[in-house]
Amino acid sequence: MSATEGTPAGRLTRQEVAHVAMLARLHLDDEELDRFTGQLAVILDHAADVAALDLDGVPPTSHALSLANVLRADEPRPGLDRDEVLAGAPDVEDHRFRVPRILGEAP
Amino acid sequence: MSGVPGHDGWELVVGLEVHCELKTATKLFCGCPNSFGDEPNTNVCPVCLGLPGSLPVLNQRAVELAMAIGTALHCDIRPSTFHRKNYFYPDMPKDYQISQYDEPINADGWLELPDGARVGIVRAHLEEDTGKTTHAGASGRIHGADYSLVDYNRSGVPLVEIVSAPDLRSPAQARSYAAELRAILVATGASDGKMEEGSMRVDANVSVRRAGSSELGTRCEIKNLNSLRSLAHAVEHEAQRQVEVLESGGVVRQETRHWDEDRGATVTLRSKEEAEDYRYFLEPDLVPVVPDDGWRSAVAEALPPMPAARRRKLGALFGDEPVEPGGARSDQVATVVDLGLDELVEAAVAEGVPAALALARTANEAATDADAARRLPLVSYVALLRMEATGELTATQVKTVLADLLRDGGGDPAELARERGFEALSSEAVAAMVADAIAAHPDEWGRYRSGEDKLTGFFTGAVMKASRGQADGKAVAAELARRRAEP
Known part of the structure; x- marks a missing residue:
């Protein structure tokens, strides 16, 4: 969980925003960091307002729609044509997507 | 047997994480065939390629197989939700894997080993598999690879990840757990249990502690265990490595290690110091799964x-x-x-x-x-x-x-x-052959009669040879015993 959870509004630091941006592979310049730190702080303020309410006995909302068990039968459906799929790839070898050398193993 | 082989005074603590591919006809969130070994990138669609605008729809059969596994492992089957586990790696083109996080479908179960020991099951949750990457280059391994090739046929294949409690105490017990779990997965019809094809993948969390201690030591996660044999070997080697580090005054670092079957050793893959931050959040495109009692008992009743x-x-x-x-x-x-x-x-x-x-x-x-x-x-x-x-x-x-x-x-x-010409020899024929053998070997017969039982084999062999293998060994032995008992 992020280090900002539960911290009072206004305490979100520029450094934390830079960290979150790095995790999301977003490259923000100084001006953007300032702007998004302010915007994210407003969102966290709102979350803090909700957290301040007495919510004992209110189940957490897991979805905006009050639906459950939306399921699909296990029946195959045709997918996409391989040539069409690979036409969108930056590079192809042996009918597979060719991607740059990866540093580190998959998580 | 428990402990660390070759090191008295140490206790081994192992928990296993087993990923099991479910035997469904289609993937977890789309209708692409779930089929091993097909031509690369032939079972793909906008959903499992992560194309913009595509939406996942949950496969009912996958949910039911997960519930069957949970039932077989004596778990609570609970209302559950899906989360996005965010990371950037080309095996997952969406840049997140849909998994279950704080509300898994199955939790708090147990598995009984053939020797009667019970191993706790922490959870058994649903998630999607990733695509298959192949690292091209001189080494074939990720380090030193020039580039990688990705096949998305496996992307989105349904998995159940079964996490045991750290209840296992020896390499043999870890192996026994994996074998029993595999047998259960096969029996439920959820999996074919083929470790060599990767449809069942085992990771081991291994730590050691001084015998008698109740604290857990720092653990290492061992990957690349492709058979039950390599699981037992890897656990044993890793435990010995950790004991040697600790006995020489060192510190075990929490990290992921790769089992190298050829070298018979584990090697560092990545350190947990690069803290994982997957920024899990609820998957907004999927609603909760809430099995009612009727659904749960229908799954339980269908369980063989x-x-x-x-x-x-x-x-x-x-x-x-x-x-x-x-x-x-x-x-x-x-x-x-x-x-x-x-x-x-x-x-x-x-x-x-x-x-x-x-x-x-x-x-x-x-x-x-x-x-x-x-x-x-x-x-x-x-x-x-x-x-x-x-x-x-x-x-x-x-x-x-x-x-x-x-x-x-x-x-x-x-x-x-x-x-085949396997005529049963009549008892008369057997008796005649035994008589011939006795007549041909009077000295041996004398010794047999005076109690040298091991000569039964000698006479049986002679009769077998004469009958070209058609005589029944038991009938010959019975005839020999009958003749010996004659006055």
């Missing part, structure tokens, strides 16, 4: 008998004679259950074949081609074993005819025996 119950049932065929755990007979029972050949043994015993004979022929001979054996008409198999039980055919002849039956997918064993 589990391996432990089937082993007990086979053991009961021996009546008062117990099947010793760890003994040869218990291995035979385990083999029969693993291969799903229970019915052959049970049908033979029901028709009067001695349980030991039915079990031995099934575990030793029928097991050599289990696929064919499962398809064999029971009536053919039972008739053949009866011919051995009554002495009409010798053990060697029965094995030959059984191979014919398995090859042909059935048939009349009596007919096959005749085609």
Whole structure:
């Protein structure tokens, strides 16, 4: 969980925003960091307002729609044509997507 | 046996994480075929390629197989939600994997090992598999690779990840747990349990501590365990490595290590110091799964008998004679259950074949081609074993005819025996051959008569040779005993 959870509004630091941006592979310049730190702080303020309410006995909302068990039968459906799929790839070898050398193993 | 082999005074603590691919017709969130070994990138669609605007829809069969696994592992089956686990790696084109996080479908269960020990199951949750990357370059390994190739056929294949409690205390116990779990997964119909094809993948969390301590040591996660054998080896080597680090005053770092089968050692893959931050959040495109009692009991009722119950049932065929755990007979029972050949043994015993004979022929001979054996008409198999039980055919002849039956997918064993020229020798013929052997070896006969029992083998061998293997060893031994008892 992020280090900002539960911290009072206004305490979100520029450094934390830079960290979150790095995790999301977003490259923000100084001006953007300032702007998004302010915007994210407003969102966290709102979350803090909700957290301040007495919510004992209110189940957490897991979805905006009050639906459950939306399921699909296990029946195959045709997918996409391989040539069409690979036409969108930056590079192809042996009918597979060719991607740059990866540093580190998959998580 | 517990502890760290070769190091007294240390205790080994192991928990296993097992990923099991579910045997569904389609993927977890789209209708693409779930099929191993197809041409690369032929089972893909906008959903499993992560194309913008595509939406996942949950596969009902996958949910039911997960519930079946949870039921078999005595878990609570709970209302559950899906989360996005965010990371950037080309095996997941969406840049997140849909998994279950704080509300898994199954939690708090247990699995009983064949020796009676219970291993806690922390959770067994649903998630999607990733695509398959191949690292091209000189080494074939990720380090030193020039580039990677990705096949998305596996992307989105349904998985259940089963996390055990750190209850395992030896390499053998870790292996036994994985073997029993595999048998259960196969029995539920959820998986084919093929470790070599990656449809069951085992990661081991290994730590060591001083014997008697109740604190957990720093653990390392071992990956790339492609067989039960490598699991046991890797756990043993890793435990020894950690003990050696600690005994020389070092510190075990929490990290992921890769089992190198050729070198017989684990090597660092990545350190956990690069803290994982997956920024899990609820998957907004999926709603909760809330199984009601009716659904839960329908899944439970459809569950076939589990391996432990089937082993007990086979053991009961021996009546008062117990099947010793760890003994040869218990291995035979385990083999029969693993291969799903229970019915052959049970049908033979029901028709009067001695349980030991039915079990031995099934575990030793029928097991050599289990696929064919499962398809064999029971009536053919039972008739053949009866011919051995009554002495009409010798053990060697029965094995030959059984191979014919398995090859042909059935048939009349009596007919096959005749085609092979396996005429049962009459008792007169056996008696005449025994008499010939006695006449040819008067000295040995004298010694046998005066109590040298080991010469039974000598005479049986002589009769076998004379009959070109057609005599029944037991009938020969009986005739020898009868002759010796004569005044």
